[in-house]
Amino acid sequence: MSIRIPRGTQDILPGEIEKWHFIEEKAREICKKFHYREIRTPIFEHTELFLRSVGDTTDIVQKEMYTFEDRGERSLTLRPEGTAAVVRSYVENKMYGDPNQPVKLYYMGPMFRYERPQSGRYRQFVQFGVEAIGSNDPAIDAEVIAVAMSLYKELGLKKLKLIINSLGDRESRAAHREALVNHFKPSIGDFCSDCQNRLEKNPMRILDCKLDREHELMKTAPSIIDYLNEDSKKYFKKVQQYLTDLGIEFEVDSNLVRGLDYYNHTAFEIMSEAEGFGAITTLCGGGRYNGLTEELGGPEAPGIGFAMSIERFIAALDAEQITLPIKEEIDCYLVSLGEEAKDYTVGLLQKLRLSGFSAERDYLDRKIKAQFKAADRLNAKYVAILGEDELKENKINLKSMETGEQSEIALDSFIEKFSELNK
Structure with missing residues (x-):
């Protein structure tokens, strides 16, 4: 079960x-x-x-x-x-x-x-x-x-x-209370047990009863406005x-x-x-x-x-069919190709986050196409692509998901350049 x-x-x-x-x-x-x-x-x-x-x-x-x-x-x-x-x-x-x-x-x-x-x-x-x-x-x-x-x-x-x-x-409430008691008391037996208990303790609560709201005495009950x-x-x-x-x-x-x-x-x-x-x-x-x-x-x-x-x-x-202006997105998604590049993105991801950016990477060993789809589902503003060749050449490719523009950045200055780009 x-x-x-x-x-x-x-x-x-x-x-x-x-x-x-x-x-x-x-x-x-x-x-x-x-x-x-x-x-x-x-x-x-x-x-x-x-x-x-x-x-x-x-x-x-x-x-x-x-x-x-x-x-x-x-x-x-x-x-x-x-x-x-x-x-x-x-x-x-x-x-x-x-x-x-x-x-x-x-x-x-x-x-x-x-x-x-x-x-x-x-x-x-x-x-x-x-x-x-x-x-x-x-x-x-x-x-x-x-x-x-x-x-x-x-x-x-x-x-x-x-x-x-x-x-x-308090003075107004007391006067109104007395009027309510006098109004409901002769027929209080017609009301629910809760209202009967409220008559002496707090007769104003009778007016808030959901069971007896249609009772005739409810319609003619003394108004607090008249006793202010x-x-x-x-x-x-x-x-x-x-x-x-x-x-x-x-x-x-x-x-x-x-x-x-x-x-x-x-x-x-x-x-x-x-x-x-x-x-x-x-x-x-x-x-x-x-x-x-x-x-x-x-x-x-x-x-x-x-x-x-x-x-x-x-x-x-x-x-009212109002949609709140909520846009869930991340700043950067890291796409990796090859075992060494995948290992490198673990540390790079942390550096991005410590620099104040929201960032994510693949954890399911997906192909590059599936990684790009994941970035798209997460509304990533940028995708950074790192392969074995790029890693050897100390560079990383950065792609804007909005414009499609792609640039090559030195890997050891990536965080600095990415920060400048997102000021």
């Missing part, structure tokens, strides 16, 4: 991984422009971190986490999302003492959720995300959204829709003003609540409207999480961030 890959995971093979490299490098370039620095946190954390931050009423905590006990009988969880770990690190490493505030971070790496695999959605998936911690300025909300939009647009996506909402401050106090309204208005100033189009959707308990004030999602993209259109989601640092034992430090799936990013590029 052959061993196969676990369900909900994927092998990313050569030919496809280059897309990932391109996106990741572009993400790093954009983060540098916005002055976000990389942070790397463990792939697993103490389970309590996600219980306290993500929320014990969320689908992630209740149904999707990969949790296990280690040999010390400690409960550990493979990270299902990135924000909690980043904020934990921010608190633990006292980043709030950094004179440069807010602290602006980004991360990139695998996350794990046990959910039904479908197109663009896996049990192990890769997220790129940013977090800006330490500022209450609504301009940082707009900036975080701008980071995500910049990455999508720089890689050519056009059929995007940004939706935003305000979840309000003056401070929350003012804040949300500023966010919208700054997005407009940045030239970022958006729609306000009062039904957007996001799936994690730590959100307040600004919440947003970026969706693909490309034809054929699929039923699940969300590419990226995020929002503000004031209060999370205190929940994890740190001082007050308001934050905002987002996370995007690289898998869904690539799916959106495919849906």
